[in-house]
Amino acid sequence: MKKPGLTSKERHFFKTVHNAAFANPFSDLRENLDIKIAGLFPSASRRESKDLCIKEVDHRIKRLEEQGRADINAFSGPDKEIITIVFLFDIFHKFRDDFDQLIKDQINAGDTSIIVPFAQKAMHMLHSKGFDDKTIPHYFSLSYQLRRAFYFISNSLVGSSPCMQKLKKHLWYNVFTYNIGLYNKFLWNKMEDFSTLLLGETGTGKGTAAKAIGSSGYIPFDEKKLCFTQSFTRTFSSLNLSQYPETLLESELFGHTKGAFTGAVDDYQGVFDRCSPHGSILLDEIGEIPNHVQIKLLRVLQERNFSPVGTHEISRFNGRVIAATNRPKKEILDGKVFRDDFYYRLCSDIIEVPRLCTRVREKPSELDDLLDFTIQRMTSTRSEKLVLKVKRIIDRQLGKDYQWPGNVRELEQCVRSVLLRRDYKGKQTNESKAVSLKQELLQGIVDQNIPVPSLISGYCKLLYDKLGTYEKVAKMTGLDRRTIKKHITNFKKD
Numbered sequence: 001m002k003k004p005g006l007t008s009k010e011r012h013f014f015k016t017v018h019n020a021a022f023a024n025p026f027s028d029l030r031e032n033l034d035i036k037i038a039g040l041f042p043s044a045s046r047r048e049s050k051d052l053c054i055k056e057v058d059h060r061i062k063r064l065e066e067q068g069r070a071d072i073n074a075f076s077g078p079d080k081e082i083i084t085i086v087f088l089f090d091i092f093h094k095f096r097d098d099f100d101q102l103i104k105d106q107i108n109a110g111d112t113s114i115i116v117p118f119a120q121k122a123m124h125m126l127h128s129k130g131f132d133d134k135t136i137p138h139y140f141s142l143s144y145q146l147r148r149a150f151y152f153i154s155n156s157l158v159g160s161s162p163c164m165q166k167l168k169k170h171l172w173y174n175v176f177t178y179n180i181g182l183y184n185k186f187l188w189n190k191m192e193d194f195s196t197l198l199l200g201e202t203g204t205g206k207g208t209a210a211k212a213i214g215s216s217g218y219i220p221f222d223e224k225k226l227c228f229t230q231s232f233t234r235t236f237s238s239l240n241l242s243q244y245p246e247t248l249l250e251s252e253l254f255g256h257t258k259g260a261f262t263g264a265v266d267d268y269q270g271v272f273d274r275c276s277p278h279g280s281i282l283l284d285e286i287g288e289i290p291n292h293v294q295i296k297l298l299r300v301l302q303e304r305n306f307s308p309v310g311t312h313e314i315s316r317f318n319g320r321v322i323a324a325t326n327r328p329k330k331e332i333l334d335g336k337v338f339r340d341d342f343y344y345r346l347c348s349d350i351i352e353v354p355r356l357c358t359r360v361r362e363k364p365s366e367l368d369d370l371l372d373f374t375i376q377r378m379t380s381t382r383s384e385k386l387v388l389k390v391k392r393i394i395d396r397q398l399g400k401d402y403q404w405p406g407n408v409r410e411l412e413q414c415v416r417s418v419l420l421r422r423d424y425k426g427k428q429t430n431e432s433k434a435v436s437l438k439q440e441l442l443q444g445i446v447d448q449n450i451p452v453p454s455l456i457s458g459y460c461k462l463l464y465d466k467l468g469t470y471e472k473v474a475k476m477t478g479l480d481r482r483t484i485k486k487h488i489t490n491f492k493k494d
Contacts (some may be wrong), residue, residue: 010276011082014083016061018082020053021086021180025167026154026168029107031046031049032263034049034050035053061087061090066480071128073130074130082272082485083114087126091129092146098118098122102118106231109231110231111233115226116226116228120226126140140221142218148232149175152216153172153216156211158370158373159363159366159369159370161359161362162362163354164359167352167353167354171213175191190216192318192322195348195349196210196351197347197349197350197352198322198325198347199353200324201355202409204352205408206284206324209353211238213280213320219232219235229278230278233281234279235276236282237279237322238275238281238284239252239253239284240284241284242284242285250296252271253273253314254296255273255308255309256268256309260311264310270306276319280319280320280321281322283297283324285325285326286324287326289425294339298345300317300321308376350396356407356408368391371390371391374388374471389418390414390419397425405427410427441462459477460473461488464484470484473488
């Protein structure tokens with residue numbers, strides 16, 4: 001007997017919910033779908049649209065319950081696929097705040113996995129919607145993973161500039177792929193095969209991005225103990241490869257046996273041995289390692305095997321590798337950093353972490369958000385007064401166009417310096433000097449108080465810093481080489 005399906009009106013609505021469930025939460029698509037589900041105008045705030053979207057989905061499901069149709073087994077074919085995702089979407093959001101509290105409680109508890117107080121209630125809801133005993137623990141684990149990923153990507157990476165939104169969106173895809181349905185069907189227990197390379201200048205937050213990925217892996221749920229099989233606080237570890245001499249680097253990576261070399265008085269577990277099977281390792285400064293270590297790491301990535309120093313015994317690595325470097329992307333693509341075979345195996349995904357000056361240029365208020373976050377973390381208190389005070393000193397001493405060569409790490413040091421001494425001079429790079437000179441010349445034109453010789457000298461200096469030779473500046477300005485040299489020499493004397 002053919003099962004009654006969804007009406008065309010129901011199908012249209014629930015298909016939209018289905019699409020929203022699969023959409024990247026940091027994408028414009030998800031925001032637009034939430035607004036569409038909630039029936040709001042596009043001007044509605046993101047939070048408002050999300051909350052009303054969830055209420056509307058709950059309202060529509062209650063109608064199905066009243067009709068005795070709120071069971072996945074009451075449907076077949078595409079309708080069953082749609083309604084399955086809708087029920088999962090609804091139950092996930094009913095326990096959204098509980099998952100957030102669980103994350104905070106687990107952080108406080110540390111490496112011991114804690115009991116999940118709402119687990120039985122959530123699994124009972126899944127059972128009442130027709131899910132079988134085999135899939136219920138999996139969907140509960142997946143829900144926890146989804147919430148952890150959103151929590152860490154959203155909360156640890158501060159900022160909403162376009163380049164930061166792009167980064168968050170990319171990190172989400174790195175955890176779940178571009179299609180959560182594909183991930184759920186084929187890859188949830190196979191992601192260790194997808195290694196990642198994070199690129200970015202020193203201090204941009206590559207470690208924070210790596211930790212967001214590493215804290216968001218799939219962890220199975222133990223129904224008998226009513227807790228997850230491992231605390232997510234144990235699923236991420238990192239190793240800065242540049243801090244070890246070459247003689248000790250392999251030992252830190254792969255471990256060693258007693259007597260393997262002078263000073264090896266005991267067996268030692270390397271970072272690959274210590275990694276959780278559900279975890280990830282960040283290999284920081286990977287652009288500095290020699291060729292022979294790249295070859296050994298290639299074996300780990302390719303075959304998942306390695307041997308500790310001093311033995312031929314094979315150990316297996318079950319985690320995921322995240323690597324990071326501040327080397328320029330062009331050098332990497334030109335083959336100046338990695339062996340070709342190592343590069344192709346390492347870079348399943350390349351994620352670029354943006355510079356702070358880029359973020360602030362795209363959205364000036366991002367600096368305020370970062371100051372608020374940094375001060376709150378330092379003082380354990382939100383203080384708008386302190387934020388304004390630090391911002392005033394930054395504007396006065398560094399200017400609005402300061403390039404932040406040390407990125408977010410420099411900003412943190414700036415805040416400390418201002419809180420201690422009400423002072424921070426910053427670091428003038430060639431780029432920041434150029435910006436400063438440009439602003440000075442423009443301001444002189446606006447105020448109509450800059451002498452023509454100073455204007456020409458300053459302009460020639462800007463071009464010389466950019467082009468590098470007197471000849472190129474002469475060609476650009478139409479002046480002869482000797483005149484250009486004279487202007488730049490006079491500028492230096494000033």
